[in-house]
Amino acid sequence: GEALLPAPQSISILSTNMKHFLTWSPVIVQGATVRYSVEFQGEYEREHANGSWIPISECSLTAATVCNLTEDIAASVAYKLRVRAELGAARSPWGTTEGFFNRVTTSLTPPLLRVLADGYHLLVELADMGPAFQFRVLYWRKGQESRVQQKVTREVSSVVHLDTMEAGAEYCVKAQTHVEAINRSSSFSPTQCVRAQGDTSVWL
Amino acid sequence: GACRVSMSMTEIRAGFTAIKANIQSRDPIRTLSILSHPHSLHKVKSSDRCCITHHLFTFYVDKVFKHCRTEDSFVNRKISSIANSFLSARRKLGQCREQNNCVCGEESTEKFKQILANYEGLNVTSAAMKSLGELDILLDWMEKSR
Numbered sequence: 001g002e003a004l005l006p007a008p009q010s011i012s013i014l015s016t017n018m019k020h021f022l023t024w025s026p027v028i029v030q031g032a033t034v035r036y037s038v039e040f041q042g043e044y045e046r047e048h049a050n051g052s053w054i055p056i057s058e059c060s061l062t063a064a065t066v067c068n069l070t071e072d073i074a075a076s077v078a079y080k081l082r083v084r085a086e087l088g089a090a091r092s093p094w095g096t097t098e099g100f101f102n103r104v105t106t107s108l109t110p111p112l113l114r115v116l117a118d119g120y121h122l123l124v125e126l127a128d129m130g131p132a133f134q135f136r137v138l139y140w141r142k143g144q145e146s147r148v149q150q151k152v153t154r155e156v157s158s159v160v161h162l163d164t165m166e167a168g169a170e171y172c173v174k175a176q177t178h179v180e181a182i183n184r185s186s187s188f189s190p191t192q193c194v195r196a197q198g199d200t201s202v203w204l
Numbered sequence: 205g206a207c208r209v210s211m212s213m214t215e216i217r218a219g220f221t222a223i224k225a226n227i228q229s230r231d232p233i234r235t236l237s238i239l240s241h242p243h244s245l246h247k248v249k250s251s252d253r254c255c256i257t258h259h260l261f262t263f264y265v266d267k268v269f270k271h272c273r274t275e276d277s278f279v280n281r282k283i284s285s286i287a288n289s290f291l292s293a294r295r296k297l298g299q300c301r302e303q304n305n306c307v308c309g310e311e312s313t314e315k316f317k318q319i320l321a322n323y324e325g326l327n328v329t330s331a332a333m334k335s336l337g338e339l340d341i342l343l344d345w346m347e348k349s350r
Contacts, residue, residue, distance in 0.1 A: 042288035049270050054284050057277045072281055074215055075288035131214070181212040 005029070005085045005092035008036065013069070013081065013097060015106040018132045018179060020069040022059075024095065027085040035086050038067045039094075043077035053082065061086060076182055078102050108177055108186035111135055115173045117194035122163040122171050128156040133177050136185070139163060142170040142193060152178075165196035207254040207300035211293040213347060219285045220339050226279050227272070228337040231330070238322045238335045243315070245345040252312035253349050258301060259308075259316040260342060261294035264335070267323065271332030286339070 008024040015021070027034045038059035045052045059067035073079055078100035085092040112127040126135050133154070139162050140148040153160055165171050172193040177186040239245060239260075248256050269287040274280060300306045323331045 040284075042284055042291075044265070044269065044287040044291045045284065047291070048265060048287070054280055055277060056281070072285065074219060074285035075292050077288045077292050079288075132212075180210070181215060183210060 004090050005034070005087055007093040007095035008065075008083050008085055009095065011081070011083060011095050011097050013101045015101070015103065017109060017129055017177075018070070018103065018106050018181075019130070020073045020101070020103065020106070022067045022069055022081050022083065022097075024065050024083050026065050027092065029087055032087055033063055035061045035063050036065065036067075036083050037061060037086060038069075038081065038083045040069065040072050041080045041082075042075065043079070046080075059083075073101070073103050076102060076104050104182040104184065106179075106182070108179065108184060110186050110189035111175050111177050113137075113173070113175050113189055113192070115192040115194050116159070117165065117171075117196055120165050120167065120196050121161060122165050122173070122194070122196075123159045124162055124173055124175070125159050126153070126156050126175065129177060132179050132181050134180065135175050136178055137162065137173060137175040138188075139171060139173045141166070142172055167196055167199035170195045207297065207305045209293055209296040209300065211289065211296070213343065216286055216289050217340075217343055219282045219289075220343065223279045223282045224337070224340065226274075226276065227333060230274075231334045231337045233326070233330065233334065236322070236326075236334070237338065237341075238319060238331065239338045239341045241322050242318070245315075245341065246348070248315055249309070249311055250349065251307070252309045252315075254297070254300065254306040255308035256312040256315055257346065258294065258297040258306055259312065260319070261290050261297060263316070263319065263323075264290050264339075265294055268332045268335045271328050272336050283336070 006027060008027055010025040013020060013022055022038060038056045039053040040056060041053045045054065056067060056072060080097055080100055082094040082096040084094045111129065114125045116123040122139060124137055135153050137151045137153065138148050151162060170193050172191050174188045174191045176188045265287065269283055272283050297306060323335060326334065
């Protein structure tokens with residue numbers, strides 16, 4: 001029965017850039033494949049639905065020791081998670097996360113970006129980080145740090161036009177992410193600078 | 205005063221859209237509306253909007269979601285997401301009310317009484333499913349009156 005299987009240990013949530021994963025240590029039974037089932041409980045379930053738990057079907061009877069919670073942790077409230085081991089008819093007790101998890105604590109990393117000079121055009125391309133993200137891009141002409149300009153965009157994986165540069169001048173760019181749902185921003189990316197093409201006019 | 209509450213309408217709308225057809229298919233009474241009978245939410249005065257919104261969040265959290273459990277795990281998970289989002293938003297609105305920035309006029313009180321009467325006119329499961337199926341009426345009204 002249940003006593004045969006110990007509850008999974010070292011249960012923790014890894015949350016980066018609004019992607020949330022539950023992980024736990026494997027339960028070892030020689031010569032057998034132990035499977036696991038995961039359930040979650042939001043504040044609503046605790047306070048208004050008799051403390052009910054909701055199974056995550058993608059993580060029911062899974063052999064993996066990680067479960068993607070992103071789709072289910074879809075509100076900025078305190079969640080609890082639990083996981084148990086299953087082997088045939090045997091089920092372990094539930095292992096439950098210590099404390100609560102609220103997505104407002106996700107760690108936000110600076111965006112990945114590529115800065116390009118296309119002739120006199122200053123362009124930037126931002127890597128896609130998911131629907132929750134918008135980007136605040138700061139750009140300035142080198143040496144004129146007091147005249148920083150800003151562009152806020154959600155456009156990803158395609159080139160965004162920032163400015164038309166003066167011939168031969170160098171321009172710098174940096175960016176940070178902003179997540180409206182939790183009202184937080186990442187730190188800035190490293191600054192990248194590019195130089196506009198030189199002046200091609202020839203004095204005759 | 206004004207009540208500015210940040211809530212991710214995009215996420216709630218996406219969660220509801222994912223289950224809308226399923227939920228609305230469980231509502232056999234197409235001729236009745238909980239939220240729009242006899243008058244549309246759009247008739248509510250702007251000064252009463254905050255109060256009626258708070259009333260409606262309380263209505264959904266306290267009366268609707270708990271009676272919408274289904275045999276479908278995917279639907280239950282989306283309902284949980286929406287319910288927890290409503291709970292979070294209601295808390296913020298409640299804080300606003302405490303600062304007297306969300307005054308309840310006669311009209312919003314009357315409108316909410318009508319919604320409750322519509323709700324209590326049906327058996328609880330039908331009423332809850334219908335109310336959940338009408339969530340886009342509420343979301344449209346909230347986005348339009350932002």
